Amino acid sequence: MKFKNRLSLLTLILVLSAVNLIAQEKVDLEMMYRIKTEGIRNSQIQDLSFHLTDFLGPRLSGSTNLRNARNWTADKFRDWGLSNVRIDSYGEFGRGWNVKKSYIAMKEPYYAQVIGYPKAWTDGTNGPIDSEVMLLEITSEEDFAKYRGKLKGKVVITPANLPNNPAFEAEAKRLTDQELEDRKAINIGGGGGRYTPEMLAQLRAQRELDQKLTAFLLEEEVGLRLTGTRGSFGTVFHTRAGSYSKEVKPSIPEIEIASEHHGRIYRLLKNGKKVQIEAEVEVEWLDDDYNGYNVLAEIPGTDKALKPELVMLGAHLDSWHAGTGANDNASGVAVMMEAIRILKTLDFQPKRTIRIAIWGEEEQGLFGSRGYVQKYVADRNSKEKKAEWDRISAYFNLDNGSGKIRGIYLEGNDQLVPVFEKWFEPFHDMGAKTITLRNTGSTDHVAFDAVGVPGFQFIQDPIDYGKGYHTNMDLYERMQISDMTQAAVIIAAMVYNTAQRDEKLPRKPWN
Amino acid sequence: MKFKNRLSLLTLILVLSAVNLIAQEKVDLEMMYRIKTEGIRNSQIQDLSFHLTDFLGPRLSGSTNLRNARNWTADKFRDWGLSNVRIDSYGEFGRGWNVKKSYIAMKEPYYAQVIGYPKAWTDGTNGPIDSEVMLLEITSEEDFAKYRGKLKGKVVITPANLPNNPAFEAEAKRLTDQELEDRKAINIGGGGGRYTPEMLAQLRAQRELDQKLTAFLLEEEVGLRLTGTRGSFGTVFHTRAGSYSKEVKPSIPEIEIASEHHGRIYRLLKNGKKVQIEAEVEVEWLDDDYNGYNVLAEIPGTDKALKPELVMLGAHLDSWHAGTGANDNASGVAVMMEAIRILKTLDFQPKRTIRIAIWGEEEQGLFGSRGYVQKYVADRNSKEKKAEWDRISAYFNLDNGSGKIRGIYLEGNDQLVPVFEKWFEPFHDMGAKTITLRNTGSTDHVAFDAVGVPGFQFIQDPIDYGKGYHTNMDLYERMQISDMTQAAVIIAAMVYNTAQRDEKLPRKPWN
Structure with a gap:
């Protein structure tokens, strides 16, 4: 092999180096x-x-x-x-928190177990509670007035939009070759987020209202709050949390319950039936570390x-x-x-x-x-x-x-x-x-x-x-x-x- | 149209009648x-x-x-x-039976809720129960001796083979045209059942042992029996039953628990860890009708x-x-x-x-x-x-x-x-x-x-x-x-x- 000029030689060296660079990954x-x-x-x-x-x-x-x-x-x-x-x-x-006891069931209109667990970093009930459930339908701050003075020691529930659609797709799967191949493709995002400014404003307003509701329930000394959450068939998502901040803040005892059990209580109340709940939550706070x-x-x-x-x-x-x-x-x-x-x-x-x-x-x-x-x-x-x-x-x-x-x-x-x-x-x-x-x-x-x-x-x-x-x-x-x-x-x-x-x-x- | 003979005419009449018979379904x-x-x-x-x-x-x-x-x-x-x-x-x-209260949780090695419900037509616990769990491994009548005199008031659990496989197929589906078509086909069964005589004998022996175990647990005055059952992800099958016969027979309180919770208790015991359960089951029997x-x-x-x-x-x-x-x-x-x-x-x-x-x-x-x-x-x-x-x-x-x-x-x-x-x-x-x-x-x-x-x-x-x-x-x-x-x-x-x-x-x- 004979090189026509130095440039060709240089090219060859560069090519060989590139080959070498790849080959060196041993x-x-x-x-x-x-x-x-x-x-x-x-x-x-x-x-x-x-x-x-x-x-x-x-x-x-x-x-x-x-x-x-x-x-x-x-x-x-x-x-x-x-x-x-x-x-x-x-x-x-922040603070440590352990659940020591958690029991909740519906007593009226008939006895039925409720699947639920305390929301993390919320307070306990201070002994057993046995109370009618009040449905709180609050879409603006003005609605607080309807309930003021009526909630002390009571169990309260708020509506929730919890989908319970049949699972037409399998929950478990192996990624197919095609799905893996698709996962290599880079999507370069265009302008615009998931939310319009109007949607963001609405979300912000809802969050503010939620915070005010939390404060209101504490002020009214509510006994226990029931919250519906994602999941179905006895599976309950438990993610949201009270405060673990070392600045101790009292909170309303709160249990996140199965979507179907939330739905049952909500529908009964919405149809004018009386619902009685018995519950007990005992928690322990750790402030030593x-x-x-x-x-x-x-x-x-x-x-x-x-x-x-x-x-x-x-x-x-x-x-x-x-x-x-x-x-x-x-x-x-x-x-x-x-x-x-x-x-x-x-x-x-x-x-x-x-x-x-x-x-x-x-x-x-x-x-x-x-x-x-x-x-x-x-x-x-x-x-x-x-x-x-x-x-x-x-x-x-x-x-x-x-x-x-x-x-x-x-x-x-x-x-x-x-x-x-x-x-x-x-x-x-x-x-x-x-x-x-x-x-x-x-x-x-x-x-x-x-x-x-x-x-x-x-x-x-x-x-x-x-x-x-x-x-x-x-x-x-x-x-x-x-x-x-x-x-x-x-x-x-x-x-x-x-x-x-x-x-x-x-x-x-x-x- | 001209008929060659009476037989042809008769044939035509029969054909028309048949057409008529079908047509008459209006x-x-x-x-x-x-x-x-x-x-x-x-x-x-x-x-x-x-x-x-x-x-x-x-x-x-x-x-x-x-x-x-x-x-x-x-x-x-x-x-x-x-x-x-x-x-x-x-x-x-037979007898009526209502659940008035049902609570069960694990206290040791840490507090954890157990999803479970009393087996139908079993007795209550006569107040709260708080006991170590004993694992009963019984494959023949001789095994009873190992436990005799040790079970009074205790919570017991038996092993169970409860599959918890991921759901690679959807739980809900619409029947396809092909599946509907297939459902028209008649399968003419051949000789032979699902079970061989040996399998049947084994099943019978297991059933007899189960009955003897039930009698043994009653004799030993066990406090509560935990049974694992089919289902997963918080869904628990509740089908098996105690006796609703009007001839009153006392029974061991029994709770059918979620397969995962059964699995946890079983594995802990099998690994030599101590498990403590607190539970309360109150039932009501109706003997008026x-x-x-x-x-x-x-x-x-x-x-x-x-x-x-x-x-x-x-x-x-x-x-x-x-x-x-x-x-x-x-x-x-x-x-x-x-x-x-x-x-x-x-x-x-x-x-x-x-x-x-x-x-x-x-x-x-x-x-x-x-x-x-x-x-x-x-x-x-x-x-x-x-x-x-x-x-x-x-x-x-x-x-x-x-x-x-x-x-x-x-x-x-x-x-x-x-x-x-x-x-x-x-x-x-x-x-x-x-x-x-x-x-x-x-x-x-x-x-x-x-x-x-x-x-x-x-x-x-x-x-x-x-x-x-x-x-x-x-x-x-x-x-x-x-x-x-x-x-x-x-x-x-x-x-x-x-x-x-x-x-x-x-x-x-x-x-």
Whole structure:
């Protein structure tokens, strides 16, 4: 071969370099085999799932159960021989709150059980309550006058528009090849939001009226408020909350009840029938520690130059309070714990340090992960960088239920496509192969992405997730053990690849 | 046209007669229009549905609510001007039983609500109970010894194999044209039942062991038994029963709990954790009236010769006790009531008498309809015919939920095919057109079919029926009001056609 001029030679060099750049993304297939084998043959997913749900119970932010769960998780990390195990406060959260008793039933026109649970951080009833139910129909502030002076100690209910449509579509599904392919397409949003200014004004007015109603009910010393909420067939969503602020504010006891039970009471009252409710709610407030915490643990890096660098993996430990937060997010925690257990068991020499972070207080606004980022990584407002900003190669998160991993969201970072295309190759036959540039929101990876550190959430099959998360029925039975086994293996592999890669993962511009 | 011989002429006459026979199945399209218009414009389905469920409550056989419901139904018939309204006893049923209070929660290892309801006709707890849960693992009679003397006043639980698989298929569906077509095909069963002799022996042995266990628990004075049962996501099936026999037998208080809550307690105990339950069940037994009853009412026939003849329509009023028996079978009752209301409102002159029968005690074995048949129609064992055997042209039943009517089961009677093909023509555009010779079981039409009187159940769309019937969630929200409106119109038309037809409907041979 003979080069006609220097330009041709230069072209060839450039082409070869490009080929080289792609070729340099190497995967250690022996390690992939070892990870798969350990993860599948010796899986501890089932045991972790049982302990995180049935055993530890609901793990509401600030609750006794969450404190127990943090300790249990840290102990498990210590048992496994992880390093630097610590329960790390990122700052203040608020008051703790435990349910000690919750009973509600209809006594008139006939006895019937009501499925319902106290709204988080609301007060108890101060003993049993036995009262007629008053229907409050309030569309403006003027309507308060109709009820003033009549509500003391009473049970009240407000109308709600709770759909109860038959399920003509399956609740659980596997993403099809076509759906996965579609998920790669980037939709560039046009102008205009979801709401018109008129709709926004209306929403704002409704919110203000709701706040005034809350104040009015407190002033009137209402005994118990019943609220209808999303869900059907005995599944009840429990998400909205009273105040956990350390500034103690008394609140009306409030129970969120099943949509059908709400509907029954509402229809009876609307048709002029008398409804009598008996109920008892006892709660306990904890004011001994207002801090929020994360549980951290490590497999230390061994490469002299690279060991200060970090690969992180994590999931949130807190949950809502009426179920046991199985799919949201004991499943994520179990998978991440299992992933680091697999890596620890394989006893290899990671170049970078591998750190697991089990977050607290995610449900109130990613407080745990954001608190960690604020403390160690960067201030997302001032853009001030802190010690770990430069050192974290990537953060991997799992928080979309217990369905299998089908791919990964790259949060728009084109440079990562060839990297993850290669890393996912050994997992195509486990159903995971879709690399999408799309963003996904609402999980702890956002805290990292917001400060320019690569943070990832995976594409997962929606197995009973939408139906059960944040409900009283988010229980052990929701967890797909074999799907989670697959997820732990893939995440262990991603963490391994990130730990051993010559370079940190390429970043999007930030600052 | 010239006939070659008398045989040809005879053939022609026979052919013409046959044509005539088919042609004689006439439908009064003006009446069809009037029925549709009244049923759709002035439908009372929604109001009937509300009263039969929310207002009257669960209607367990023998309960106070069922008594109230019978009276309410009879009053409604009187309001509508129906004749011969009566609450008719067919004989003895057994004891009445009402739940006055039902509370259960887990106290240890943490407080958590348990969704559950007393098993029908079991005793109460005699005040609050607060006890550790004992897991009873019993595979043979010898295992009783392990627990003897240790169970007094305790809460016990037995293992259960309760599947909690994700729902990869939709719970609600519309039957497709293909599925309806398939439903016409008759499968002629081959030899052999579902069970081998070995399986039957095993089942029998299990049943005997279960009975011995029940006796053992009573002897040991167990405080409360927890039973896992079918259903998931907060929906709990409540079908099995204690004894309603008037021979009073004490029983162990027993609560059927949600499969996930059963699973949690079972797994905790199996893993050596302590579980503490607090519970209270208060029940009330009624021993003032052991009879079973049906509610009957009529639009009298006006044709001198035909008015002793009857067209009957009906559905059962009783239900299981944890929901309000909405789809099983307030929906059937509401549709049948609406159908006779439409006919009464149209104020026509029925040739035959139209009688509605709202059955009691169906859930324990079609007692109401069988009792009626035994009393008035025929003895299905001795084949003795009674007064109404010859007089009933047909009985129409609805008891497969609130889904739309898509066709009718002819119980093998070929002679009815041309009749119903014709009668359904005006309802093809409402989705009802499938005439199948197939049998269908488990509803009150069987009581009539068993004595050779034409009895029919319709083909219905399965809208949330399989998921919700016999559960705590069989509530008003399950009822598909527009589907029921369609059903009432079609049934009114079928009853009208039967009442006005020259002949009674042709029968299968019986005796």
